[in-house]
Each structure stands twice: as structure tokens, then as C-alpha cells.
Amino acid sequence: xxxxxxxxxxxxxxxxxxxxxxxxxxxxxxxxxxxxxxxxxxxxxxxxxxxxxxxxxxxxxxxxxxxxxxxxxxxxxxxxxxxxxxxxxxxxxxxxxxxxxxxxxxxxxxxxxxxxxxxxxx
Amino acid sequence: xxxxxxxxxxxxxxxxxxxxxxxxxxxxxxxxxxxxxxxxxxxxxxxxxxxxxxxxxxxxxxxxxxxxxxxxxxxxxxxxxxxxxxxxxxxxxxxxxxxxxxxxxxxxxxxxxxxxxxxxxxxxxxxxxx
Numbered sequence: 112x113x114x115x116x117x118x119x120x121x122x123x124x125x126x127x128x129x130x131x132x133x134x135x136x137x138x139x140x141x142x143x144x145x146x147x148x149x150x151x152x153x154x155x156x157x158x159x160x161x162x163x164x165x166x167x168x169x170x171x172x173x174x175x176x177x178x179x180x181x182x183x184x185x186x187x188x189x190x191x192x193x194x195x196x197x198x199x200x201x202x203x204x205x206x207x208x209x210x211x212x213x214x215x216x217x218x219x220x221x222x223x224x225x226x227x228x229x230x231x232x233x
Numbered sequence: 234x235x236x237x238x239x240x241x242x243x244x245x246x247x248x249x250x251x252x253x254x255x256x257x258x259x260x261x262x263x264x265x266x267x268x269x270x271x272x273x274x275x276x277x278x279x280x281x282x283x284x285x286x287x288x289x290x291x292x293x294x295x296x297x298x299x300x301x302x303x304x305x306x307x308x309x310x311x312x313x314x315x316x317x318x319x320x321x322x323x324x325x326x327x328x329x330x331x332x333x334x335x336x337x338x339x340x341x342x343x344x345x346x347x348x349x350x351x352x353x354x355x356x357x358x359x360x361x362x363x
Contacts, residue, residue, distance in 0.1 A: 191238060194337045200300030202239035204268025208252050210284055220283035222276075223290075225310035227318045230275055231325035232303050233333045 196233065239267055244338030251342035255349035261312070262292040263345050267337070270298040270305065278305035293321075293348055297328070299337060304328050304344075312352070320351035 149155065159167070187193075192201065210216035240248070248265060255261045264285055270277040278296040285292050290309040293316060297304050306321040324347040331340025 190241065193335065194239075194299055195335050196299075196302060196333060200269065200298070202268075204266065205239050206268075207245075207248055207265040208262070209264050209266065210286060213284065216284035216286065217280060220280055220286075222279040222283040223310065225313070226279070226282065226308050227313040227316075227321065228278075228293075228305065228307040229318055229322035229325045230303065230305050231322070231329045232301075233329035 240338050247338050247342045248345070251345040251349075255345050255352075259349040259352040259354070261315070261349050261352040262288055263348060264292055264294045265341055265345065266294065266296045267299065267341070268297075269300055270296055270303060274298060274301065274303045274305055278307050282307040282309070295324075295328075295341065295344060295348075297332075297337070297341065299332070302332070304332070306344075306348070315352040315354070316348055317351075320348065324348045324351070 194200075206213055252263050252265065255263045264282075266278075266281055274296075278294065281296055282292070282294040283289055285294065291311040292309050293312055294307040295304070296307065304325050306325050308316050308318075308321060324344045327347045328340040328344035331337075331343060
């Protein structure tokens with residue numbers, strides 16, 4: 112189905128309005144409540160200063176974001192780089208159950224025939 | 234051998250345990266090399282196998298090059314009767330299927346155990362009685 116340009120624009124506009132409405136509604140609601148004036152018995156304290164506002168509404172979310180980011184990435188950072196087949200190899204050679212002096216042994220070694228085995232790649 | 238940062242201590246332990254099991258249960262000496270195999274990987278693996286010295290003839294070398302994505306299984310002339318080329322190929326396939334998923338240590342451990350399984354000679358019973 113091919114939507115006509117005008118219809119598509121109208122649909123995009125309406126969805127934009129819906130999103131904007133969802134985002135601004137919470138901001139408008141409290142102001143509407145405040146517009147009615149202070150309730151009986153309410154004793155509002157001092158307003159927040161600019162610095163305090165920034166601290167609570169910008170600093171605190173950022174700090175929370177940082178804490179969660181650290182919690183998510185800390186385990187893999189502690190574990191170190193992990194082998195992934197496409198990303199090559201970085202580590203020094205490891206030889207389990209190998210000769211004591213590997214370099215000398217490999218230099219002096221003379222391969223003999225008669226052995227067997229298999230090769231594979233992945 | 235000095236262990237690089239290729240494996241975590243726990244992964245190293247897994248590989249070492251598999252090698253020890255192969256030795257204990259099947260009397261199969263297995264050596265595992267993980268690193269680059271320069272040039273012709275088969276020739277390099279044969280050279281590494283020969284470097285095992287006097288034990289080479291009855292040893293199996295598993296050489297893994299994670300960068301080039303190659304695995305070579307080299308069996309000495311004496312051990313080839315117990316671990317034939319078909320069994321070596323099966324062990325290599327066992328390893329590569331784990332390597333594809335990024336499990337280097339686990340693949341090596343299961344490959345070594347597969348080799349040991351094939352080399353296992355069950356004790357023959359009732360041979361002494363007529």
C-alpha cells in the first residue's frame with residue numbers, strides 16, 4: 112500500500128502532536144493545579160535556588176545514569192577482553208604441558224614423519 | 234609455562250584439568266598450544282610437536298591459532314595407533330564448533346577430552362582364565 116504524500120504528512124503531524132502532548136502534559140498539569148492557588152493549611156517552604164534546581168533535576172539523574180552505566184559495564188571490564196572470532200587475537204602464546212624452554216626447543220626441533228592428525232578451521 | 238592473559242585463571246584451570254584427565258584416564262599425554270602459527274600452520278604445528286622432545290612420539294599436540302582461526306591436531310607415530318586421524322578430525326570439529334561461539338577454553342577442554350575418549354583402552358577382563 113502506498114500512502115499519498117498529503118495523507119502521510121498529516122499522519123506524521125498527528126503523531127508528532129501526540130508525542131508532544133504526552134511530553135508536555137505532565138509539565139502543564141502541576142501548573143494548572145498551582146494556578147488554583149495555595150490550599151488551606153498548606154505551608155510551602157522556600158523555593159529552590161537555581162543551583163539546587165540544577166542539582167536535583169540535572170545532577171541527580173546524571174549521577175544515577177553514571178551509576179547504572181558503571182554497574183552494567185563493570186563485570187565485562189573486570190573480566191578483560193574476551194575472545195571473539197572476528198576480532199583477531201591479542202594475547203601472548205600459551206603452551207600447556209609444553210617443553211620447559213619453549214623457544215630453544217622449537218628452534219632445535221626436527222619434525223619426524225610417521226605422525227598423523229587433523230586440521231580444521233572455523 | 235607462563236600464562237598470558239589469553240585465559241582467565243578459571244579457564245586455565247579447565248584446560249589443565251582436561252589435560253590431567255586425559256593423562257590419568259587414558260595415559261594420553263596431550264600438549265596444548267594457543268598462539269599464532271606463522272606461515273604454513275601445519276608445518277609450524279609439526280615443528281612445535283617435535284619440540285616436545287623424547288615424548289613427542291607418543292604425545293598429541295593441539296595447536297590453536299585464534300587469530301587465523303585454525304586448529305591443528307598432531308599425533309606422534311606411536312600414539313597414532315590409539316588416536317587415528319579420524320578421531321583427531323572429530324576432536325578438531327568438536328573444538329571448532331565451540332570456537333565459533335567464542336568459547337576458546339571450553340572448546341579446547343572438550344577437544345582434549347574427546348581425544349582422551351578415543352584413546353581410552355578399557356582394561357581387558359577375563360584374559361587370565363582359560
